[in-house]
Each structure stands twice: as C-alpha cells, then as structure tokens.
Amino acid sequence: MVKAIKRVYMGLVFLFLYAPIIVLIVFSFNKSKSRGQWGGFTFDWYIDLFKDRQIREALYFTILIAVISTVISTIVGTIAALGINNMSRLGRTIVLNINNLPVLNPDIVTGVALMTLFISLRIELGFITMLISHIVFSIPYVILAVLPKIRQMNKHTAEAALDLGATPAYAMRKVIIPEIMPGIISGALIAFTLSIDDFVISFFTAGTSVTNLSILIYSMAKRGVKPTINALSTLMFVVVLVLMLIINKKNDKGEDIII
Amino acid sequence: MSKPLIELRNLTKRYNNTTAVDGINLTIKENEFVTLLGPSGCGKTTTLRMIGGFEDPDEGEILFEGKLLNNVPAYKRNVNTVFQRYALFTHMNVYENVAFGLRVKKIPNSEIDRRVKKMLKMVDLEGFENRNVDSLSGGQQQRVAIARALVNEPKVLLLDEPLGALDLKLRKEMQIELLDMQRSLGITFIYVTHDQEEALTMSDTVVVMNKGVIQQVGTPEDIYNEPINRFVAGFIGESNIIEGVMLEDYKVSFDGMVFDCVDKGFAPNEPVDIVIRPEDIRIVVNPEEGMIKGRVTSVVFKGVHYEMIIESDTREYLVQRTKMFPEGSIVGMNVQPADIQVMKRGSTPCNEEEG
Ligand SMILES: Nc1ncnc2c1ncn2[C@@H]1O[C@H](COP(=O)(O)OP(=O)(O)OP(=O)(O)O)[C@@H](O)[C@H]1O
Numbered sequence: 001m002v003k004a005i006k007r008v009y010m011g012l013v014f015l016f017l018y019a020p021i022i023v024l025i026v027f028s029f030n031k032s033k034s035r036g037q038w039g040g041f042t043f044d045w046y047i048d049l050f051k052d053r054q055i056r057e058a059l060y061f062t063i064l065i066a067v068i069s070t071v072i073s074t075i076v077g078t079i080a081a082l083g084i085n086n087m088s089r090l091g092r093t094i095v096l097n098i099n100n101l102p103v104l105n106p107d108i109v110t111g112v113a114l115m116t117l118f119i120s121l122r123i124e125l126g127f128i129t130m131l132i133s134h135i136v137f138s139i140p141y142v143i144l145a146v147l148p149k150i151r152q153m154n155k156h157t158a159e160a161a162l163d164l165g166a167t168p169a170y171a172m173r174k175v176i177i178p179e180i181m182p183g184i185i186s187g188a189l190i191a192f193t194l195s196i197d198d199f200v201i202s203f204f205t206a207g208t209s210v211t212n213l214s215i216l217i218y219s220m221a222k223r224g225v226k227p228t229i230n231a232l233s234t235l236m237f238v239v240v241l242v243l244m245l246i247i248n249k250k251n252d253k254g255e256d257i258i259i
Numbered sequence: 260m261s262k263p264l265i266e267l268r269n270l271t272k273r274y275n276n277t278t279a280v281d282g283i284n285l286t287i288k289e290n291e292f293v294t295l296l297g298p299s300g301c302g303k304t305t306t307l308r309m310i311g312g313f314e315d316p317d318e319g320e321i322l323f324e325g326k327l328l329n330n331v332p333a334y335k336r337n338v339n340t341v342f343q344r345y346a347l348f349t350h351m352n353v354y355e356n357v358a359f360g361l362r363v364k365k366i367p368n369s370e371i372d373r374r375v376k377k378m379l380k381m382v383d384l385e386g387f388e389n390r391n392v393d394s395l396s397g398g399q400q401q402r403v404a405i406a407r408a409l410v411n412e413p414k415v416l417l418l419d420e421p422l423g424a425l426d427l428k429l430r431k432e433m434q435i436e437l438l439d440m441q442r443s444l445g446i447t448f449i450y451v452t453h454d455q456e457e458a459l460t461m462s463d464t465v466v467v468m469n470k471g472v473i474q475q476v477g478t479p480e481d482i483y484n485e486p487i488n489r490f491v492a493g494f495i496g497e498s499n500i501i502e503g504v505m506l507e508d509y510k511v512s513f514d515g516m517v518f519d520c521v522d523k524g525f526a527p528n529e530p531v532d533i534v535i536r537p538e539d540i541r542i543v544v545n546p547e548e549g550m551i552k553g554r555v556t557s558v559v560f561k562g563v564h565y566e567m568i569i570e571s572d573t574r575e576y577l578v579q580r581t582k583m584f585p586e587g588s589i590v591g592m593n594v595q596p597a598d599i600q601v602m603k604r605g606s607t608p609c610n611e612e613e614g
C-alpha cells in the first residue's frame with residue numbers, strides 16, 4: 001500500500017517535470033499550426049528548420065563555439081588540475097574554493113560581469129567575446145572532472161615512468177595523460193554540453209553580430225511561437241539528453257566525476 | 260673481490276624540522292644484496308629515493324661507479340625501482356607495462372618481444388600478456404612490477420618493502436624467487452624492509468638504521484651475533500640486554516657475578532651493555548652447578564622450543580630450550596664465554612637532541 005503511494009507520488013513528480021517537454025516534442029510533429037489542436041503527424045517543421053538560413057547560421061555558431069570552447073577549456077582545465085594537484089594542501093583548498101565560486105554563481109551574474117568586463121576593455125561584443133565566455137565558464141567544470149582522476153592515480157606512477165627512463169615530457173604524454181583520460185573525456189563532454197545548453201551568458205556576451213541557437217529561439221519566441229521552434233527545441237533537448245546519458249554512463253562504470 | 264658500485268658519503272635529507280636521513284656513509288659492492296632495516300620512519304625510503312633520484316639530498320654525495328650522481332636526473336640513472344604499492348600503469352596491459360622501459364629506449368619491436376616474453380616467463384606470468392593489471396592479484400601485480408624493472412637489465416634494483424602487502428606464505432615464496440633472480444642475473448639489490456627475519460634470510464649485508472642514522476653494517480651473522488649496541492640487539496630477534504661492568508679484558512661482571520668473555524679493549528671498570536640470546540642460556544637441574552641461580556616463573560610452549568622466564572636475585576632472563584623445566588623450580592643457568600656479547604654503553608649513534 002505504502003509502496004503504491006510512493007510509486008504514484010514519484011510518477012506525478014516526473015510527469016510534472018517532463019510534461020512540458022513531452023508537450024513540446026509532441027507538438028513539434030503536429031501538422032496543424034495552431035497549438036490547441038492535433039492536425040496529424042508531420043516532419044515538415046524539421047525540414048523547414050534546415051531550409052531557414054538564419055537557423056542554419058545559428059546552428060553553425062552553436063557548434064563552432066561548442067567545439068572550440070570544449071577543446072580550449074579541456075586543455076587549460078587539465079593543465080590547471082595537474083598544477084593544483086602539485087600544490088600544498090592549503091594552496092589546493094584555496095584554489096579549489098576559488099574554482100567552485102563560478103560554478104555556484106548564478107549565470108546571469110557571470111554573464112553581466114563578463115559583458116561589463118568586455119565593454120570596459122573596449123572589446124566589441126561578438127563571436128570572440130562569446131567564445132571567451134564559454135571557455136571561461138567551462139574551465140572550472142573541467143577541473144572538477146579531471147582532479148579526482150589525478151588524485152586516484154598512484155602518486156608514484158609518474159616516478160615509475162621516469163624511473164624506467166622516460167623524460168618528463170614522455171611520461172606526461174604516454175603515462176599521465178592516458179591514466180587520467182577518462183576524467184579528461186568527462187570534462188570535455190560536460191564542457192560541450194554546457195556550451196550548447198547555455199543561453200544566459202551567451203545572451204549577454206554575443207552582441208548583435210552573432211546568434212546561437214538558444215538566442216535565436218528566444219528572439220523567435222518573442223515574436224510568437226512557431227512550430228519550427230518546437231522542432232528546434234526538441235532537437236537541442238535530444239542532443240543534450242544524449243550527452244548527459246553518455247556522461248552518466250561513464251560514471252556508472254566507476255569513473256567517477258563530481259558535478 | 261667485487262668493486263664498489265654505489266657510495267653514499269655523508270648523505271643527509273631534511274624535511275622542515277625533521278632530519279629524515281642524517282649523514283650516512285655506505286659502500287655497496289657489485290652483485291651485493293644489501294638490506295636497509297629499521298623501524299618505521301627511520302629514513303629507509305628516503306635513502307632509497309635519493310639513490311633513485313626522486314629526492315635531492317641536502318648534503319653529501321652519491322657516487323655511482325665513482326662518478327657523482329647527485330645532479331643526474333632520475334630518468335638517466337642506471338637504476339630501476341620496485342615501488343612499495345607497485346605503481347603499475349593501469350591503462351596498459353601486462354605486456355605493455357613490462358615493455359615500457361624498452362619502448363622508451365626505442366629498442367626494435369622484435370627484441371622487445373623477446374625480452375618481455377623471457378621476463379614474463381621468469382616471473383611465472385606466461386599467458387598473462389593481455390590481462391589488465393587491475394584484474395591481477397596482489398602477488399601477480401608484484402611480479403609485473405619486478406618484471407617491469409628487471410627487463411631493463413639495470414645495474415642496481417631498488418626495492419621498497421616489495422613484499423609488504425603479501426600474505427606470509429606468498430612472502431616466503433617471493434623471497435626465494437627474488438633471491439634466485441638476484442643470483443642468476445647478477446644485479447645489485449638494495450632492499451628495504453622493517454622485517455628483521457626477511458633481512459636476515461635474504462641479505463649479504465644488513466644495514467640497521469634508526470632515526471636517520473646507520474647503527475651497524477654487517478653480515479646477517481654479525482648483526483645477530485655481535486650487535487654493536489642496545490638498539491640493534493633489541494631490534495634483531497629476542498634477547499636479554501643486561502647492564503654490567505667490564506672489569507678488565509675478557510672479564511665482565513653482571514648480576515653479582517664475574518664471567519669470562521671474549522671481548523677486550525674497554526677501559527678498566529667501564530660500564531657496558533651485555534646481550535645474551537635466549538637460546539644461548541643452558542639450564543642445569545642442580546642450581547649449584549649453574550653460574551646464576553634462578554626460579555622459573557613462566558613457561559610457554561612455542562612449537563620448536565619452550566620459552567621460559569627465569570628470575571635471578573636481581574633480574575629476569577628469557578630462555579629458550581627444547582627441554583621444559585616446571586614453573587616454580589629452582590635451576591642453574593650457564594652461558595659460554597663466546598655467547599656473551601659485550602657492547603659499549605651509550606654508543607647508540609643517534610641524534611641525542613631528538614631522544
Ligand atoms: N615528503 C615528506 N615530507 C615531510 N616529511 C617526510 C617526507 N617524507 C618522509 N618524511 C619524514 O622523514 C622521516 C623518514 O621517512 P621515511 O619514509 O624515509 O621512513 P621509512 O624508514 O621508509 O619508514 P616506513 O618503514 O614507515 O616506510 C619520517 O619522519 C617521515 O615523516
């Protein structure tokens with residue numbers, strides 16, 4: 001009896017959480033333009049998406065920024081994690097707390113702060129500022145993903161490589177990086193997901209010359225919801241969902257990351 | 260016979276306010292099996308790490324074949340290490356772990372294959388080539404670590420408590436295997452342990468350390484039979500350590516009696532410490548026939564012998580004999596002059612300010 005109530009309760013919570021998304025997905029396949037009624041099944045809105053030049057351009061920027069910011073933030077974050085690991089305990093605690101601050105900071109504060117910074121430095125808002133912003137907000141997450149993997153590694157592993165004749169550079173390439181690779185991949189996946197997912201920070205740092213998908217959806221929605229928005233949102237949801245599943249799958253295998 | 264291979268001169272290492280290694284001098288010969296033995300924190304690992312190149316000495320020199328090694332980085336030293344917790348490369352299989360050192364040296368694949376296979380055979384891991392190192396037992400990981408070091412044919416192998424994580428039976432087996440390998444390959448072993456039995460059974464030379472200072476260097480027999488001071492005597496095996504006075508050469512007095520002994524070179528009436536091993540005390544039934552008279556206060560059966568505590572007028576003696584004397588009986592005890600080991604008092608080469 002109690003069990004049944006628990007199940008119903010859980011079901012209701014999930015229904016409440018996912019109802020909007022389910023409605024969104026269903027209506028992205030709705031033939032009728034009006035939102036109130038079902039006019040039959042169609043793929044038209046998805047086809048329309050790829051005919052729209054504006055959307056294609058936004059998709060291009062979204063992916064370009066996600067790829068570049070992932071690569072750069074993963075490299076910078078990994079190097080930072082290796083450095084933090086070699087610090088004294090006090091230094092490590094201080095740096096990690098500083099690192100966690102932007103993670104906990106509301107996006108809107110980060111977005112406004114970055115925008116203010118760029119403007120005060122007289123850097124014109126555009127592709128570069130948006131890219132820099134994405135790199136900046138991804139780095140702390142990469143550090144959080146890579147650091148546990150470094151700490152898990154036997155502290156004599158690097159020494160063992162040197163002992164066997166490897167130069168420090170060779171040991172880094174052939175031993176340390178491969179040993180912590182699961183953490184690096186997790187970090188990269190998180191960075192990529194966050195970049196695709198982000199609206200608030202992009203909105204404040206993109207200026208008027210570039211538009212990514214989330215900004216585009218926002219501006220389209222302001223002009224009234226078209227079914228193409230449903231289709232576009234559905235696609236973004238699916239991409240992010242798949243990425244999250246991959247990240248969680250990695251976690252299940254015991255390659256733990258904290259997020 | 261064999262040449263000096265490694266020389267440590269006044270080697271010192273300090274951490275903040277502890278002196279981990281305090282001015283040690285040691286010469287290690289080619290093909291020697293040297294064991295650093297001592298209690299936890301006495302500086303064994305630190306000494307080994309300085310030889311391996313992972314720790315810079317604050318003072319002193321390390322010479323390898325007569326050449327200064329201090330400023331040679333770890334990866335250029337012709338020594339290999341078996342780390343305490345193995346430190347295997349978990350992203351590589353067994354074969355690649357063992358092949359690592361050879362790949363670094365860009366040795367042709369065919370030769371790598373030959374040497375890795377030979378090495379795996381030697382450590383009894385044939386057929387494990389493709390196994391993930393995480394899937395191996397502790398003993399098997401240990402063998403991979405040894406193979407990974409030995410495949411490079413180093414002049415010197417450093418081993419930091421390599422058998423510490425294994426159970427007793429496996430430990431004994433691995434001790435024999437390690438000794439066999441050392442003999443057949445002709446490699447110098449510098450071995451760290453805090454297990455005195457392991458040190459005595461395996462080594463050519465035992466180096467007993469305490470608080471960063473070498474107490475005694477010698478063959479296992481020397482160390483056991485002629486400990487130089489109280490610390491060594493107490494650390495190596497069980498023993499009776501007795502305070503006494505050296506009356507003159509070959510005459511020592513303790514427990515109110517004068518005994519013949521084989522030691523000389525002390526000042527007249529110099530206070531000394533005396534070691535008598537429990538198995539060197541003979542018991543006679545008639546108390547009048549013994550040099551020391553005593554009462555048996557405790558008897559414990561230990562398998563190979565009985566361990567008895569016998570109380571004389573002034574102190575207790577630990578005695579091990581195969582024949583049992585019942586508790587409460589009054590007996591006599593005799594000791595051969597050669598079994599009385601006289602040691603200089605206060606000769607503990609220890610940092611007094613730390614005591
Ligand atoms: N990295 C370090 N920083 C500070 N102190 C250290 C460091 N490494 C060792 N020490 C100190 O130096 C002393 C000697 O340590 P060492 O590891 O050489 O001992 P050990 O003989 O190997 O002991 P064990 O048998 O427990 O391994 C100890 O007091 C230890 O606390």
Ligand SMILES: [Mg+2]
Pocket residue numbers: 303304305419
């Ligand atoms: Mg140690």
